[in-house]
Amino acid sequence: MAKQERIIFLVDDDNMQLQMIKDYLDERFEMKLYEYTTGEEAIANMHLNPEIVILDYHLMSVNKSAENGVEILKKMKEICPTTNVIMLSGQDKIAVAVECMKNGAYDYVVKSESAFMRIENIFNNIGEHMKTMHLLKIYKLGFKVLIASIILIIIAAVIAVEMGWATAHMGGFD
Amino acid sequence: MVTNLDFLKSFSKNDTSKMKKYIEMYLTTANEKSATMINAEKNKDFETLKIAAHTMKSQARYMGIVSLDSLIINIEHICNQQQETEKLPDLVKQVTAILAESINELSQVIKTL
Numbered sequence: 001m002a003k004q005e006r007i008i009f010l011v012d013d014d015n016m017q018l019q020m021i022k023d024y025l026d027e028r029f030e031m032k033l034y035e036y037t038t039g040e041e042a043i044a045n046m047h048l049n050p051e052i053v054i055l056d057y058h059l060m061s062v063n064k065s066a067e068n069g070v071e072i073l074k075k076m077k078e079i080c081p082t083t084n085v086i087m088l089s090g091q092d093k094i095a096v097a098v099e100c101m102k103n104g105a106y107d108y109v110v111k112s113e114s115a116f117m118r119i120e121n122i123f124n125n126i127g128e129h130m131k132t133m134h135l136l137k138i139y140k141l142g143f144k145v146l147i148a149s150i151i152l153i154i155i156a157a158v159i160a161v162e163m164g165w166a167t168a169h170m171g172g173f174d
Numbered sequence: 175m176v177t178n179l180d181f182l183k184s185f186s187k188n189d190t191s192k193m194k195k196y197i198e199m200y201l202t203t204a205n206e207k208s209a210t211m212i213n214a215e216k217n218k219d220f221e222t223l224k225i226a227a228h229t230m231k232s233q234a235r236y237m238g239i240v241s242l243d244s245l246i247i248n249i250e251h252i253c254n255q256q257q258e259t260e261k262l263p264d265l266v267k268q269v270t271a272i273l274a275e276s277i278n279e280l281s282q283v284i285k286t287l
Contacts, residue, residue, distance in 0.1 A: 016199040016233050020185070023192065060225055090231045111232035113181045 039072030057089035178238030224253035
């Protein structure tokens with residue numbers, strides 16, 4: 001598997017979950033992983049411009065007054081709209097998933113034995129998407145350069161023709 | 175046996191130090207949340223009870239404790255709706271009994287790792 005350097009935030013107040021995801025991703029991806037147990041801490045560090053945030057939906061198991069994952073998701077997307085936020089939750093209720101997706105989540109993963117493989121697949125999908133977007137940027141730039149070159153060639157040709165015409169006419173006056 | 179470590183073994187690729195680390199984390203949380211659930215149920219603190227039960231849900235899944243899932247979902251539902259709360263003492267009793275059994279089993283397992 002191709003390894004890429006990526007900035008990842010992992011936000012979960014469940015230490016065991018946090019450690020398991022960290023170990024799983026460490027084995028598979030080249031990345032700089034930042035761990036946070038509250039959404040507020042993660043928000044304060046959004047200037048690091050993470051490519052992916054794995055965000056727990058319930059962030060109130062340690063601090064009951066902590067904001068829940070959806071509120072944190074909204075703030076993250078406001079600060080950094082390009083960050084891909086993967087919501088992680090113990091709830092498999094469709095309404096919760098829909099609420100997260102409506103608020104800009106990239107995907108929604110239920111905490112279960114298959115969650116790790118799903119996260120890996122989502123990481124790979126995001127990686128592919130980023131590569132495609134990068135290629136698209138290069139193609140767009142290439143296209144602009146091509147158009148500019150064609151315009152310059154046309155201008156040069158027009159100038160050359162005009163000069164030829166002028167020379168011919170000036171010659172005519174002699 | 176209430177626990178089944180097939181998933182944990184496969185996840186850790188039989189790395190015993192990792193397995194030990196996860197089991198130790200589980201034991202700490204299970205002990206703590208059992209006490210929290212018992213107190214919260216006594217004090218009719220439904221929010222605390224729901225959060226403690228919720229935390230145990232995913233951790234128990236990783237330890238292969240399938241019998242906890244539906245009980246915890248029931249507790250979460252009752253706490254959310256605040257209806258049929260008379261069922262909570264029995265549900266909490268069942269959950270904490272399973273947690274106690276899992277703690278015993280995993281404390282033995284950890285000695286062998």
